[in-house]
Amino acid sequence: MKKLKVIIITGASVVLMMSCFPKASKVIRALPVESKEQIKAQYTAAQLEEGHTIFTNSCGKCHKLKxxxxxxxxxxxxxxxxxxxxxxxxxxxxxxxxxxxxAHSKDS
Ligand code: HEC
Structure with missing residues (x-):
């Protein structure tokens, strides 16, 4: 009986964690690792600025902005x-x- 309880609790916490931290969509997961130069060639300054705004508004909710x-x-x-x-x-x-x-990352 004890074993069953452990299994149920473990299973429930895995489900809970997955619902709290869902996976990124296929589109996002498929994005390749790109260099700064590749990014700057693909996105306009206005798009990068928009990314900055989204970052400022959405990425500091749970922790300080990184x-x-x-x-x-x-x-x-x-x-x-x-x-x-x-x-x-x-x-x-x-x-x-x-x-x-x-675009604003550390030079590797
Ligand atoms: C719903 C809450 C939440 C939001 C919103 C969020 N984060 Fe996080 N972030 C976390 C938690 C929790 C951790 C620590 C645990 C971990 O690393 O998974 C973390 C850790 C991090 C880390 C350090 C871990 C590492 O791998 O270096 C970075 C960097 C980071 N977040 C960036 C971002 C960015 C960028 C965004 C906006 C797209 C963002 N976060 C939005 C919850 C959040």
Whole structure:
């Protein structure tokens, strides 16, 4: 009986954690690791500015805003894909935030 209880509790917490931290959409997950230059060639200054606004409005709700310069493009690519669903951003907003962060990331 004890074993069953453990299984049920473990299963329930896994489900709970997954619903709190949903996975990013397929579109977001499929975005490749891009360099600063590649990002700047693909997004206009206005789009990067929009990404900045979304970042400022949506990424400081649970923790302090993280400085873009703290991470390399590779590190941002990984982290921001985890954070996009947490911030409840749609694919377009997610892409802009990711582009903004990579455009201002640390030189690797
Ligand atoms: C719903 C709450 C929530 C929102 C909104 C959120 N985060 Fe987070 N973030 C967390 C939690 C919880 C952690 C610590 C645990 C972890 O790393 O998963 C974290 C950790 C981080 C870290 C440090 C961990 C690492 O891998 O370096 C960075 C950087 C980060 N968030 C960036 C962002 C960005 C960018 C956004 C906006 C797109 C964002 N966060 C929006 C909850 C949130």
């Amino acid at each position: 400085e873009p310069g703290l991470k390399t493009p590779e590190q941002w690519n990984k982290t921001v894909k985890r954070m996009i669903p947490r911030a409840k951003l749609n694919d377009d907003q997610g892409k802009l935030v990711r582009a903004y962060l990579i």
